[in-house]
Amino acid sequence: xxxxxxxxxxxxxxxxxxxxxxxxxxxxxxxxxxxxxxxxxxxxxxxxxxxxxxxxxxxxxxxxxxxxxxxxxxxxxxxxxxxxxxxxxxxxxxxxxxxxxxxxxxxxxxxxxxxxxxxxxxxxxxxxxxxxxxxxxxxxxxxxxxxxxxxxxxxxxxxxxxxxxxxxxxxxxxxxxxxxxxxxxxxxxxxxxxxxxxxxxxxxxxxxxxxxxxxxxxxxxxxxxxxxxxxxxxxxxxxxxxxxxxxxxxxxxxxxxxxxxxxxxxxxxxxxxxxxxxxxxxxxxxxxxxxxxxxxxxxxxxxxxxxxxxxxxxxxxxxxxxxxxxxxxxxxxxxxxxxxxxxxxxxxxxxxxxxxxxxxxxxxxxxxxxxxxxxxxxxxxxxxxxxxxxxxxxxxxxxxxxxxxxxxxxxxxxxxxxxxxxxxxxxxxxxxxx
Amino acid sequence: xxxxxxxxxxxxxxxxxxxxxxxxxxxxxxxxxxxxxxxxxxxxxxxxxxxxxxxxxxxxxxxxxxxxxxxxxxxxxxxxxxxxxxxxxxxxxxxxxxxxxxxxxxxxxxxxxxxxxxxxxxxxxxxxxxxxxxxxxxxxxxxxxxxxxxxxxxxxxxxxxxxxxxxxxxxxxxxxxxxxxxxxxxxxxxxxxxxxxxxxxxxxxxxxxxxxxxxxxxxxxxxxxxxxxxxxxxxxxxxxxxxxxxxxxxxxxxxxxxxxxxxxxxxxxxxxxxxxxxxxxxxxxxxxxxxxxxxxxxxxxxxxxxxxxxxxxxxxxxxxxxxxxxxxxxxxxxxxxxxxxxxxxxxxxxxxxxxxxxxxxxxxxxxxxxxxxxxxxxxxxxxxx
Numbered sequence: 125x126x127x128x129x130x131x132x133x134x135x136x137x138x139x140x141x142x143x144x145x146x147x148x149x150x151x152x153x154x155x156x157x158x159x160x161x162x163x164x165x166x167x168x169x170x171x172x173x174x175x176x177x178x179x180x181x182x183x184x185x186x187x188x189x190x191x192x193x194x195x196x197x198x199x200x201x202x203x204x205x206x207x208x209x210x211x212x213x214x215x216x217x218x219x220x221x222x223x224x225x226x227x228x229x230x231x232x233x234x235x236x237x238x239x240x241x242x243x244x245x246x247x248x249x250x251x252x253x254x255x256x257x258x259x260x261x262x263x264x265x266x267x268x269x270x271x272x273x274x275x276x277x278x279x280x281x282x283x284x285x286x287x288x289x290x291x292x293x294x295x296x297x298x299x300x301x302x303x304x305x306x307x308x309x310x311x312x313x314x315x316x317x318x319x320x321x322x323x324x325x326x327x328x329x330x331x332x333x334x335x336x337x338x339x340x341x342x343x344x345x346x347x348x349x350x351x352x353x354x355x356x357x358x359x360x361x362x363x364x365x366x367x368x369x370x371x372x373x374x375x376x377x378x379x380x381x382x383x384x385x386x387x388x389x390x391x392x393x394x395x396x397x398x399x400x401x402x403x404x405x406x407x408x409x410x411x412x413x414x415x416x417x418x419x420x421x422x423x424x425x426x427x428x429x430x431x432x433x434x435x436x437x438x439x440x441x442x443x444x445x446x447x448x449x450x451x452x453x454x455x456x457x458x459x460x461x462x463x464x465x466x467x468x469x470x471x472x473x474x475x476x477x478x479x480x481x482x483x484x485x486x487x488x489x490x491x492x493x494x495x496x497x498x499x500x501x502x503x504x505x506x507x508x509x510x511x512x513x514x515x516x517x518x519x520x521x522x523x524x525x526x527x528x529x530x531x532x533x534x535x536x537x538x539x540x541x542x543x544x545x546x547x548x549x550x551x552x553x554x555x556x557x558x
Numbered sequence: 559x560x561x562x563x564x565x566x567x568x569x570x571x572x573x574x575x576x577x578x579x580x581x582x583x584x585x586x587x588x589x590x591x592x593x594x595x596x597x598x599x600x601x602x603x604x605x606x607x608x609x610x611x612x613x614x615x616x617x618x619x620x621x622x623x624x625x626x627x628x629x630x631x632x633x634x635x636x637x638x639x640x641x642x643x644x645x646x647x648x649x650x651x652x653x654x655x656x657x658x659x660x661x662x663x664x665x666x667x668x669x670x671x672x673x674x675x676x677x678x679x680x681x682x683x684x685x686x687x688x689x690x691x692x693x694x695x696x697x698x699x700x701x702x703x704x705x706x707x708x709x710x711x712x713x714x715x716x717x718x719x720x721x722x723x724x725x726x727x728x729x730x731x732x733x734x735x736x737x738x739x740x741x742x743x744x745x746x747x748x749x750x751x752x753x754x755x756x757x758x759x760x761x762x763x764x765x766x767x768x769x770x771x772x773x774x775x776x777x778x779x780x781x782x783x784x785x786x787x788x789x790x791x792x793x794x795x796x797x798x799x800x801x802x803x804x805x806x807x808x809x810x811x812x813x814x815x816x817x818x819x820x821x822x823x824x825x826x827x828x829x830x831x832x833x834x835x836x837x838x839x840x841x842x843x844x845x846x847x848x849x850x851x852x853x854x855x856x857x858x859x860x861x862x863x864x865x866x867x868x869x870x871x872x873x874x875x876x877x878x879x880x881x882x883x884x885x886x887x888x889x890x891x892x893x894x895x896x897x898x899x900x901x902x903x904x905x906x907x908x909x910x911x912x913x914x915x916x917x918x919x920x921x922x923x924x925x926x927x928x929x930x931x932x933x934x935x936x937x938x939x940x941x942x943x
Contacts (some may be wrong), residue, residue, distance in 0.1 A: 359588070360590035361591060364592055407592060535590065537592075546591070549591075551588045554585050
């Protein structure tokens, strides 16, 4: 009895302690993943931060020995989103350190961040270089202003290979990195620090997808919502009277994606119909099961419709106006779906994708993989083609910081051949990571 | 005690680990559905309904809208209305409105013929190949809507609040005559009646096409000039819209005076004006007459045909009181002066002299002196025996 009583008391204390610990660390920024230089996650974006985070990228370089610059169209093969950062050595002497400060407004206005809940997790990033000189560069975090505040290791120690390919580097936020407890993460002043030590002019390293990750899995959610009021919806539907016998019409719902888990380079989100047969890649009549109304999907970074500027500076729109262009290729009639509401009406940027059925997934061609992959490390699938994956930050018109970055999947169907029947479909969203 | 310590630390660890392990679902499934029934209900709207038809022109022109869809095949949309004796039903057929597997909204207009005593209206959507079967009715399958024949409408208007008086003509294709009385425009609370009157004959060069009488039942009620009534007058089905004149007279015995038109709306066949007097308001079409419009159409008349009544002589048109026509022979001697019309806007020379004798066969010169325009129009005619 005494043991049970003690156990009960201890359990209660544990719960209270847990609650207290959680509230003590409530001011930690980010959720499960906090993206610093990243186009995948909500939170701090690609150096475009929110006032609430009170974060800015302070790239201080003593005596100008190195430059921290943005990628451009000549930067090859960026695998996370469409942007990365590059550190280039300018001179062979000087004292330097790059620090990713939690500074708000200016570098002198430091506001240390509580990052206690990340203890046991890691700071991860992608790095690429073909210069072995970078192997002696040190990366890590800066816990405080003391001399021992920098917790860093060399890239070589962290397993980086300077072979010109991207490599994922992980900085464990635990004792193996000199961080003895969560208390050490109570007032972090440098969330990512980079110290290039070997100075050879012209040598460089690309950095991307820098993020803090808490221990554990994190979450990924997909929620069906009504376009009209953003309330939760039970089904994907259309207004029968409006769409009857019409060509492609968008549904009245969308799926909102909320990514808060760390993703591998092979992470992807795929979408299919799940109607049990390859040819049932749309709405299927429930009586005979033989009549199929083709369906399509589209993923965008914010709620439609919206205006934006493309990289060429042209005003574009993301609209519900689905156009279809049929063309012949090798004697076969093919189709592509595009946004017919854009300023340039030609179907050169095909933003909608025909659905394919899950039962056929083992037979997909390379091209057909395009039709089922809606989001991956590279970004979300803005238009047909292997290069058209874009991150949440597109640089040209990044104005969505106030509404957060929750990509949305919209649906459409071709009702031209609809008859007086009931049609239904199952839509499957599948997360895959290897 | 050590076991308890160990267990409790394990328990704490368990709780902490549980809090940080939120496993994500790897598959999400959503259902999609749309239901297309075989037939959508067909509905007929007739709003606002025709409640009155003007006795002056008796045009019943009904606008109704029909919504129907799905696999529907309708042969006609019909307007039913009773004849004079209220027993036989006539129909106006808008013809086939067949649509298959589509959604359709129609707004047909029906027009009945004139001179009906009363109107009982029903609008139906008739099924094809089923002559006695209908998709929809308005107002219902077994009732009719009454449109009263009327020439006036009365509304009680308070001076403080103002209000609107609408005279329904029965022609829903166009706008109704309407008075908008602002607050504090009238000097008294009163019934205001708008009467659609039969037109008078037109003056020369002007045709009256519509006339309304606006009256207040409180004698002496005045309209504040600084706060006038905004009047919209439906002018009818006139298609010559080159020039309207709005004229006002206090009573049938009074003189017509011009009222400024503030807006002409040919789509709705109305003109608008601000009015400050009760009385008669008439809309005229003013023609732009050329000299030739006044001249006789025929320049040669034969005496024998005048005698047998084949025609009545040389007709000089669009003349009014005060105008003068003088006939001169080739020697310049006046043989006839005509100062009065025939009651039909025309002055006629019947081939006789002022003394009643026949004029000699020959060529004559005429002079038309237009009083209001201050001009003289001349020409030649031939009177042949």
